[in-house]
Amino acid sequence: MVRRLRFSGPKTSIICTPMTSLKTSIKTITYLSDTGCLEIQGASLISKLESLPADCLEFIWSLPENSVDLIVTDPPYFKVKPEGWDNQWKGDDDYLKWLDQCLAQFWRVLKPAGSLYLFCGHRLASDIEIMMRERFSVLNHIIWAKPSGRWNGCNKESLRAYFPATERILFAEHYQGPYRPKDAGYAAKGSALKQHVMAPLISYFRDARAALGITAKQIADATGKKNMVSHWFSASQWQLPNESDYLKLQALFARVAEEKHRRGELEKLHHQLVDTYTSLNRQYAELLSEYKHLRRYFGVTVQVPYTDVWTHKPVQFYPGKHPCEKPAEMLQQIISAGSRPGDLIADFFMGSGSTVKAALALGRRAIGVELETERFEQTVREVQDLVSQNG
Incomplete structure (x- = not known):
């Protein structure tokens, strides 16, 4: 079934696809810039043999090669959140193997002059960076040093190691050179x-x-x-x-x-x-x-963070907040620095849709993928509201 909602919004496209649980269907939302319509479509059931990693990869495989200008994505960190989606792997090796499969597909769909920003937790950041260097040229290991967080209320005397007050963002591009298959030229x-x-x-x-x-x-x-x-x-x-x-x-x-x-x-x-x-x-x-x-776009100024240590305030609690939601200001900073207006931005772990919303606000096109149907539907409503307001 297809539902169409008409908007007179900006000339921007958005595709949000939930890679849902085994009992639900994949749905697609596309903002059609030429007609001003928001199209919502259901698809067939997923095979019971497929797990979340397979579902996510299945969607990425459907994208053409060299089709995405900028990937800004926040995959599960593994054993950081209590939710099932963050604890589904047998161990670190199993998780890293799955993430490497994702990186292989990121490499395939990212344009030769594109950029990748991958969020990761402090515990496995080094392992992920080493693995990532097999496929991408890692330009920065960015530290997001949060000015507030759970560490403020921890029992300092009981600690056996320093309390983690940071998240990491690995910023990368394709390797350049005459012997690299994705050299931008x-x-x-x-x-x-x-x-x-x-x-x-x-x-x-x-x-x-x-x-x-x-x-x-x-x-x-x-x-x-x-x-x-x-x-x-x-x-x-x-x-x-x-x-x-x-x-x-x-x-x-x-x-x-x-x-x-x-x-x-x-x-x-x-x-x-x-x-x-x-x-x-x-x-x-x-x-x-x-x-x-032909050159990878990158643009910062003195008015925005231009070092590899960022101090954005984390998103404070509000009803309906996603547990991994990233600050809108930080995402807009990333998208502004790493893309041009009209470029296609992809977030394959969309969550609350913060990346998609930031992309829309900056005049970019966007693709988003989300696992949970309830979360996906909430994000859909929020994106609809955003498009209506901009109209």
Whole structure:
């Protein structure tokens, strides 16, 4: 059965899918930006042989490859909450194996220039990060240091270890490079562009060396820098020598030219080279902006947290609060820093829908997945209200 509710809301799409218990059906909610309709649809029963991890993965498998710009998700931490969904694994190894299967699917659906923010508890954060590095380049292990919490009321004298007052957020991207299957191409195109723009200077140095037959050892002995030959005299990762090194190179080239009765090389003054380099580098920066869309988006300012320690206040209790609900301000900060308007944001453990709501508020599209039917239906009502208010 399909129920349609008409809204005149923003041009934003939202899909919320509950991966429900074995006795209920999967449902889908899609906000249709072209018609202004909110479509709610039921689906067939899940097989009794399927468990929560299989259900969740089944939904992710249904998504196309390279379809998501940003994943912001908060999976069960395992043995942190009393609810059954956080205690369903036999042990840490079983839990980590399941989470790794999720990460494999995150890797598949995340675009080459996409970002992943994965919330995790303090106890298994290190294990998860090590496992995650097999698939993603982990950029930050962010510490969410809560300014208030249960630790305020604990019996300090009875502690046998420091009380956990933090949660962790692992921020990652796809590995970049020519041998990585999900390289976005920005680095390669930038390198090729720089070689093209800097060609006059690169040729000046490379041709001078070739004309006199100067060896890498001679250059290293003259400058005392054996690792810079490839940077000064080849196109790959080319760099302009500083004035001190350039004067040493000029002396070497002049001596060799005299010994071989050849004309001099590297005779331009260093400030002339600097002027040329400055002009070419300005051209390079302007042309590089054309490839900006290939680069992973990241944008912070002095007005928002820009270090790897965050101190957002946790969500205080209210009737209907989800036990794992994250602050709206923190989620909006993540989405603003990691995506552009119109990008597709995914949360495969939606809970109260905080990520989805933050995405909608910022003009993004969103996908959400939730296990519990009752929680899902509550989130649906809240999203409907949000869309109506924005309309």
